[in-house]
Amino acid sequence: MMLDTVRDITTPELIEIRLHPAGFLPRGFAFFIDTILRWLLMLLIAIPSIFIGDLGIGLFLISIFLIEWFYPVFFEVVFQGKTPGKHLVGLKVLNDNGTPISLSASIIRNFLRFADFFPLFYLFGLISMLTNKEFRRLGDIAAGTIVVYTEPAARRFSVPEAIPVPPDFPLSRDTQKTIVSFAERSVGLTKPRQEELAALLPQLSQTMHPQEPQGAARLISIANFLIGRKS
């Protein structure tokens, strides 16, 4: 079995979706940001309520309760599973079948924070996240939710420009994909390493015509052809 951290889901329409569950480090960081924001919010409420007197203190205590318990629920349900901290780190909460999180699931996972916090400073939550295959804390397991990385926005091909050259023979879909990704990665690779990799595919990277580019340069040219650049 090959180890990886993804969760593959097949929808009823037979569409494959791949979720990338997030581990303790980004989640801890997001929680840290959220905590600071919560405290700032409480401070903002505290300052005017001092001047109101006893009623102000009462209102302040109620607002502490609401912020402490409903801050994550509110943001997760209204902003597609993203609290401000999660948004900054690049995370979101989903139901574990990939659908947007529902109100009840969000309430369960956030009210069970108490179990994760036990005995102090989220020790049980950390243990649960370390041992669970999808890095879920106890609240996630109970609510059937999962915290995933938000996918980066669809990017355009970053294949370096070269004169497009058609390959000598038709290529399968996977091969085309691999060659394009090689061309995209070639920017970060050293020249000798590029040639080393190109030498693994002699049929593609070598050609009889001496005036055409050879080796890695030829693979990049083929990639240019494959993504449809015109000479």
Next chain:
Amino acid sequence: MQLDRLAIVLRTRPANEAIDLGTRMAMHWFKPLYIAWLCFSLPVIGVLFGLAYWADLSYTGTYLLIWWIKPMLDRMALFVISRAVFGSAPTLRQSMKAIPTLLFKTRLIRALTWARFSPYRSLTLPVDVLEGIKGPSARIRRKAISNYIGINAAVLTLFGFVVEKVFPFCALAFIAMISIDSNSYTDELLSDLWRNNFSYHSLTALGFYIFGILLWEPIYVAAGFSLYLKRRSDIEAWDIELEFRKIEKKSRITSSTLFSVLFLVLTMGISGYASHSYASQNNSVIRQEALANAPEKLQQILQQPEYGSKQIRKQLKLMKETQGKPDEKVQYSPNPISTNPNNTLLALTGAGQWMLWGILALVVMAIAYFIIIRLPDIRGQKGQKLAPPAQIAGLDIQPESLPDNIAEVALSMIHSGDLRSALSLLFRGSLSVLAHRDRVMFRSSDTEQDCIRLVKRAELNSVGFFINLTQLWLAQAYAHRSPDTTKLEQLCREWPTHYDHQSQWEAR
């Protein structure tokens, strides 16, 4: 480095996902990793504790000493996890054998002195331990590795630092929660820790700190190693290399099959035109040699993984089976009654045994009674049941209803012109004889065609005659088409040769 033996999926993953994968790695190879890790680090920590006690070190001193020695312990965890990721998790013995190499050839002094405070500790550890390079080139290498993802490694280290500090607090808080007088417990604890000397409470705190390190450090090392793998995979495009190798392999396979087909076609074509070839003396010598060498070669080939190389299977066996020789075994199971007659329990079992024998005897007797006495009766009933029916297809076939000399009666009927009753009589006679003499199992519901089928199945000599007769009868009975009288007369004469006179077979 054999990339195809990697036990993790190679893809371009963000640094955070690489750290997540590291924790998955640590959990996946939990057993070999933690066993080797504990076997190495527990004695080391024990020695350190002894030293601290001997040197009369304070609580904080011991604490720092254990914190300081961590890079040395990390090397063992890295050894196990790196081997596991590249396809073969080492056994405990292999890990223990690697200790000298890990201690003396992995730049441990540097790691324990000025590099101890490096936040990239987990990331540069594989460079020191696995790559085995020294001097300026090692410095460049470390820099290249910690480019871009150094910040993630630093955050990981910071997180680990927090976890290690917080874990004892959590554990002690847990104890305080479940202890009866939690307030006084926490008060004592805090005052003891504050006074910074060895006591029951400070020892507990230190113990939890060590426990936390023991649990956390392998995960930290695995996460750092995973980050290192991610970085190297990015620099060297490991995933692309693996894909390229796959493509090349596939194309080689298809081209080789194409080539072999071509070869086959060509050789077949040539052999068609080839002139005669003679087996020379030389050839037979080569053949003999090849035959002599065959078993070894076959063994070699069968050893290859494609043919499922030798496998050792272990299974549990009862001790009794492996113990001693067969004659000892006879001694081992003596008759309980003879050896220990006083034991009532054994006597009881003996009585039970006799009872079982008695039941068996009864069963045998019952079976014998059934076979000897009852079976003939049952068979007799069965025989009654199997008696031929009184009539078939509306025709009475009881012997009593038929005249004695059927053929003659039929002939006289023909002469008197009653062809229909003559044929009917012959057919009825045939059925009667077949049913009573040849024991053909007709049923009263059978049609004429059924009768033909049954007679065919009985494989009698008279099949042809019977079919002929039946068809004539069918034509007569249902279509009112009478056969020629001459033909009918011949039928009557032939009839007794197949179906003897009734009196003859009844007497038998």
